[in-house]
Amino acid sequence: MRRIIKPYLKRLGSIKNSATHKNFGANLHRFGEPLGGMLNVLEQNVWTRLFKRPIPWTVTDTNDDHSHLAHKASVPSISYPKPDGVLSFDKPSSVYLSGTQHEENQPCHLQLLDVNMVTDSHIPQFDEPSQRYCPAGVYEIIEVEGRKQLQINATNCLHCKTCDIKDPSANIKWTPPEGGGGPNYQAM
Numbered sequence: 001m002r003r004i005i006k007p008y009l010k011r012l013g014s015i016k017n018s019a020t021h022k023n024f025g026a027n028l029h030r031f032g033e034p035l036g037g038m039l040n041v042l043e044q045n046v047w048t049r050l051f052k053r054p055i056p057w058t059v060t061d062t063n064d065d066h067s068h069l070a071h072k073a074s075v076p077s078i079s080y081p082k083p084d085g086v087l088s089f090d091k092p093s094s095v096y097l098s099g100t101q102h103e104e105n106q107p108c109h110l111q112l113l114d115v116n117m118v119t120d121s122h123i124p125q126f127d128e129p130s131q132r133y134c135p136a137g138v139y140e141i142i143e144v145e146g147r148k149q150l151q152i153n154a155t156n157c158l159h160c161k162t163c164d165i166k167d168p169s170a171n172i173k174w175t176p177p178e179g180g181g182g183p184n185y186q187a188m
C-alpha cells in the first residue's frame, strides 16, 4: 500500500511546491529586482511559514519571458566553479540519470524557424543563451571552418520546453518526438 501511495504524496508535494513559487518570475519582471525579490522572499519564506499553505494570489506576467533578456555587453560574465559531484553535477551525468531515450533516425523535433538567426542576431547580442538555459546541453555552439554555428543534440532533450519560450526571437519550435521518447526517471 505504501508503495502505491508514496508516488501520489510526492506528486502532491510537487504541486504544493510549484503553487508556492508560481509568482517568482512575474514578481521580478513586474516589480524589478529589489521589490520583486523581496516579494518572493515574503511569499516563499514568510507566508508559507506563517500560514502553512501556498499563497492564494497570482501575479500575472504581462511580458514574454524572453523579452527580458539583457544584451551581453550590459551584464558581467559569470565564471561558475566546476561541479563537485556531491552537491553540483555536470549536465551529461544528470541527463544520464534521467534515462532519456529517443527512437533513432527520427527527424529533429527541435526546429529553427530561421537558421541564420543564431549567427546573425543571437550570438552577437546574447552569446546564444540556449547553450546555458537548456538543462540537457542540447544546444552547443561549434565552429565549422572558422564560422560559429548551432549544433542541436536533440536526443538528449528532456522536453521541458524552455527553449520554446525562452529563445530571444521565439525562433525555436519544440514538437513532440516520434515514439513518445524522453526522460524516464527510474528513481523517482
Ligand code: SF4
Binding pocket: 110, 133, 134, 135, 136, 137, 138, 139, 156, 157, 158, 159, 160, 161, 162, 163, 164, 174
Ligand atoms: S525542451 Fe528543454 S531540454 Fe529540450 S532542448 Fe529545449 S530546453 Fe533543452
